Amino acid sequence: MPWYFLLLAIYISAKPEASILRRERERERTALQEEKTATAQGIAGVASSMLSLHMALLLGVIFASILTRAASVGVCYGMSANNLPPPSTVVGMLRDNGFNSVRLYAPDSDALAALAGTGIGVIVGAPNYVLPEMASSASAASAWVRANIAAHPDVSFRYITVGNEVAGSDTQYLVPAMENMHGALAAAGLGDAVKVTTAISQATIAVHVPPSAGEFADESKPFLLPVLQFLERTGAPLLANLYPYFVYTYKAAGDMDVSFMLFTAAGTVVQDGEYGYQNMFDASVDAVHAAVERLGVSGVDVVVSETGWPSAGGEEASVENARTYNQNLVSHVGKGTPRRPWKVETYVFSMFNENLKEAGVEQNWGLFYPSTDRVYPITFGK
Secondary structure, rough: OOOOHHHHHHHHHHHOOHHHHHHHHHHHHHHHHHHHHHHHHHOOOOOOOOHHHHHHHHHHHHHHHHHOEOOEEEEEOOOOOOOOHHHHHHHEEEEEHHOEEEEEOOOOHHHHHHHHHOOEEEEEEEOOOHHHHHHHOOHHHHHHHHHHHHHHOEEEEEEEEEEEEOOHHHHHHHHHHHHHHHHHHHHOOOOOOOOEEEOHHHHHHEOOOHHHHEEEOOOHHHHHHHHHHHHHOOOEEEEOOHHHHHHHHOEOOOOHHHHHHOOOOOOOOOEEEEEEOHHHHHHHHHHHHHHHHHOOOOOEEEEEEEEEEOOOOOOOOOHHHHHHHHHHHHHHHHHHHOOOOOOOOEOOOEEEEOOOOOOOOHHOOOOEOOOOOOOOOOOOOO
């Protein structure tokens, strides 16, 4: 009962009752307290509901992010073209298609700026032409790291490839350049986060099948052994550019049916002891491992830093074969190889058709045209 009604009643009756007044005031305080409690509970309920909503939205965003990052392969982002979309558009395409890793052949500043904060893992190359200076000067390596790695703290760098398919007399620069790069990263406090490696050509492999007989070419062994010993010591993987397409067209593994290259063979094609191989991709990966071990090196993982199939310009180069190879690759890499049944880290070559490359197959490895249209339908998830 409100206090002013109580006073009015007492005034009219002229019979003040102290005990009644105390009881009424006590009821008033109790009611007021109950009202405050109810209000607080209501506010808490609203806050709890809002928190639940925010948590649901956050979990939805996280779940959506996981879904959009479901690609089982990375992609090579080459730039040998004069008609490519800007890097900001390309990075948007990477995210839209679920790619969570990308390979750059040089530290393009616009591409690195666009990749900052995305969480996309990045392989970045120190191009072949910088190797002589990098090999002869630790300060040059430090300057390169400052300008291209430390200057981009929000980029998720994974590996630095010191050279790509280095051959001939340039191989003398490989290990000294790698050592200087490794030291520069350590001095910058990045030695544990970013590994130094190099990418080898399929031409360095002399024996592909059977995989257990895998062996590097004699001319490659002298420079590859110290490279592999560096990788073994630093815990970095060996990057290998592996193309069943070229194994087929150059008959590097003999006269084999194209189905073995495209993951479409009906059954085992190469029996290697207890292991059966139904595709050249697996055979090549295991052959590289065998070749590494044949040089007395162990514990070095193999990352397939390039693979793919051209859509035009050469023998068996067609849109249908390119789609078949790359779609089957996406579906397969998570299973691993017969000898190593776990996921093979793999990068598809390449993001775009590149018109400044040599005419023929070299211009036709892209998943997308520079217009951003797909060359053929493909999904990149598992």
